[in-house]
Amino acid sequence: MSINNRGLSKEFQERIINDLGIxxxxxxxxxxxxxxxxxRLLQLIPKSYKYYIPIHLIPFLIFKRKRVMQRPLKTISVAFYNYAKSVLFVSLYVAICKYALCKLKNIRHKVDGWNPALAASAACSALFLESEGRRQEIALFIFPKSLETAWRLLKKRGYVTNIKGWELFLFGLAMGIINYFYHYDDAAIKSTYLTIFKNFWGKD
Structure with missing residues (x-):
């Protein structure tokens, strides 16, 4: 009994409807x-490369044009290597997650919210394929999303409620932190972002 081209098999649907077990x-x-x-890993690689083209290409064209002119072969080869690692990372992440979901279901003999949570945690090991700088960027991108998800979950269960104007406070707090480090410890800011800030805010 397996999933056919039209979707779930009739037997599988009956099992879900009748709750006959795992x-x-x-x-x-x-x-x-x-x-x-x-x-699944092999299927995802040709699909993932399109997603990472703008992520790697746009910063490359904006911030590394001079380096390309000075050392074209080395700069382009390093950029392609980093691009390939990113494609492999996201593909491997999904493949590990898929494998872990199967194994957790078989080990725990149940299907609940802990299975995808544990599977995703195990799949995070694929992040080590990325460079340290990229790992930090991904973590900084995911962390606010996790807070947003947690807030929505708490709101759905009635533990919290909307706070009017809260997003303005968060925006002001974030900009205050960025401006502090920009003026007093700009080494803490990534060089590419620092270049953008200098173009907008100046060097003083």
């Missing part, structure tokens, strides 16, 4: 869990 891995994929995850 679904089997064979309901989701052919072969072993490891094999299915590897196939």
């Amino acid at each position: 679904v089997e891995c064979s309901d989701f994929h052919d072969g072993t869990c490891l094999y299915a995850s590897f196939i």
Whole structure:
């Protein structure tokens, strides 16, 4: 019993409707869990490269034009290497997550919210493929999203309520922190961002 081209099989739908127990891995994929995850990895690589082209290309064209003129071969090869690592990272992340979901279901003999949470935590090991600078950027991008998700969950369960104008306070706080370090410790700001700030705010 497996998922056909039109979606879930009739038997699988009946199992879900009647709550007959935990679904089997064979309901989701052919072969072993490891094999299915590897196939998923290979499928994602050609899909992921389009996503990372603007992420790597735009900063490259804006901030590294002089370096390209001075050392074209080395600069372009390093940029392509970093680009390839990013593509592999996101593809491997999904593949590990898929594999972990299968294994956690089989080990815990249940399907609940802990399975995707633990699977995503295990998949974070793929982040080590990225350079240290990129790891920091991804972490700084994800952290506010996690806070936003936690807030919405608390709101959904009635633990918190909307605070009028709260986003203005957060924006002001964030800009205050950035401006402080810009004036007193600009080494703490990434060089690419620092260049943008200098263009807008000046050097004084």
